[in-house]
Amino acid sequence: MPAPLLTTDDLGSLLIFEKLCDDWVREVHKFNSQRKKKSNFVVFRNCENKKVNSLEDLKEQLEDTSFLDTAEFKSAFSHDIVSNKVGANKIARKAAKAWMIESAGRKVGSKPKVVKAAVPDVVKVTPVKKIPVKAAAPVKEAAPVEIAAPVIEAAPVEEVAPVEEAAPVEEAAPVEE
Numbered sequence: 001m002p003a004p005l006l007t008t009d010d011l012g013s014l015l016i017f018e019k020l021c022d023d024w025v026r027e028v029h030k031f032n033s034q035r036k037k038k039s040n041f042v043v044f045r046n047c048e049n050k051k052v053n054s055l056e057d058l059k060e061q062l063e064d065t066s067f068l069d070t071a072e073f074k075s076a077f078s079h080d081i082v083s084n085k086v087g088a089n090k091i092a093r094k095a096a097k098a099w100m101i102e103s104a105g106r107k108v109g110s111k112p113k114v115v116k117a118a119v120p121d122v123v124k125v126t127p128v129k130k131i132p133v134k135a136a137a138p139v140k141e142a143a144p145v146e147i148a149a150p151v152i153e154a155a156p157v158e159e160v161a162p163v164e165e166a167a168p169v170e171e172a173a174p175v176e177e
Helices: 008-012 055-061 066-070 085-103
Strands: 014-019 024-030 040-046
Touching (some): 008 085
16 A cells, blocks of 8 residues: 555644645644744645645646636634634545545545535524512612711820939940851
8 A cells, every 4th residue: 555645644644634636735733843843834736746845836737727726725723713713734644645535546435525604694583481470579778877976085184294214314335157
């Protein structure tokens, strides 16, 4: 059995797998190292496992490049990829495996699912059943707060004798460190 077009390492780092034409596909891979974990790289591959790394090189390989001018490529920084990299990897691996089987000459029983976030046109709202509320018991008002009269001193305190120190305070010698 010939070697597969994509190795297990390639499938593990795959984020996006797009089929461009019958022979060529576009793969977006993520780096697995800590230093480059937010970076990614693009590989264009044909069914004969020939790889090119830039769009210009791909245009040199193809005879008719008119479809590439209008093609919109999905970015690895799009919201659905960034928010769910594990799910994106699973979808891309499934599509890549189906393409490898197809390019090997075998027939594929089912096409890979392409998940697109669909926004519903109309949102159906079920009516809420209204339940009558019983009247609550009346609230009793609190008794008013009484304000007390201010306290007035009957007679001011007078100092009878001045305070004298029992012994004079002497200063100690300074401490040397």
